[in-house]
Amino acid sequence: MRQLTATWSADGTHALIHRGEELLVSHPVTLSRRTHSWLKPSGNRKLETFGPAGIGVLNTARNGCMRGLVGCEKGEKACYAEDGILQSGCFAQTTAFAMIRWNSGFDITSNGYKPGTEDFFSLTLPKDDDYDLSMYRPRVFRCDSESSTSCLTLSLGTVQKWAASNPNKIFSTVCSGYFRVPAARLREAAACGNIVAGISLSSWVGLDDLRNRIAEARRYQKYDVPVVLWVATNQQWSDDNPEGWRIIERELRRYDPRQVIEVPYHTRAGHTQHILNLNPWGGCCQVGVDACGRQVDMNSGLRRDDGSLAEGKTSGACFGCKNACGASWLKVSQREVAVRIAS
C-alpha cells in the first residue's frame, strides 16, 4: 500500500491529493455559512445524549475516505464489509445519505475520485474565515463525519485552524492513516494543545493496512500529538484473522488502557459485545437505549434502572461516557506531562 498526501492548490480553492508524484484528485472546497448540514453543534443523534452540553460535530470532510486509492489489501471494499451483503460495512455505508444514493454509485472508498461519485465527497470550510465556535455549548467537537478520515484534514491544516481559533474547546479526530500528515502539520497540531488524534484499528483490515495504522499512531506520538486508539472489535474478525488480532493485542500493551476506546462492531441490526474491556472508563457504546428510550447495558441487554430485559431494538448512546471521544485522555495526558515537567 502507499499513503496519500493532501495539500492546497496555490490559490487555496482546491485540495490536491497525490500518491507519490501523481496527482489523483483535485477537489474544490466549499465555503459555507453555518448550516446544520455540516456544523452540528448539538452533535448527531447518538452524541447529543452525552449530556447537557453534548458533543458537537464539524463535518468538514465527508462522504469519501479515499481508501480505494492506497492499494491496501481489501482496499476495494468498505471497511467491515461482508462478501455478498450489499449494505454491510462501515457506518458511512448505511447512512440515509448513502442509501438514497446507492443506485447512483455511492461507494465510500471511491467518492471524490471515481467518475460519477465526485459530488458525494465534500470539503466545507467556514465563509469569511469565521472559525469561532464560542457561541456553542459543547466543549468537545468531533471533526469530520465518520465517512471521512481526519488524516486528510490534519494534512490540510483545517483541524489545527479550528483548534487554534477555539482554545477552550477540544477537537477529536479519527484517522485511518491513509494520508501521511507532514511532520510540520503534526507539530502544529501538538502545539494547539486541544487536539486529540484517534487512530482506528481492527482485525478486519489487511495486515499491511493494520501495520500502517500502528506505525502512524506511533509517529503522531513522536511529535507529541495525544493519541487514542479506537479499536473496532468483532469476535468473528479475530477468529478469521488471528495474526491481525495478535498484532493488535501486542500493540495495546504499549498504551495506557485509558487510551484504548473499544467500539464493538455494529450495524443497523444491532451491536456485537465488547471483548477487550481494557479501559477503566469503559468502551464506546457501552450504554444504549431500547425502543422505549430507556437506558440499557449493551453487553447484557438489560435495563440499567431495574435490570429487566430491554424492549425492542437497542442502539448505542453516549450517556455518562467518561471517554468523551478521547477528550478525557487529552486532559489526563496533559496533566501527567505537567507533573513530569514540574518534578
Ligand code: SF4
Ligand atoms: S467515546 Fe463516548 S462520547 Fe464518544 S461516541 Fe463513544 S460513547 Fe459517545
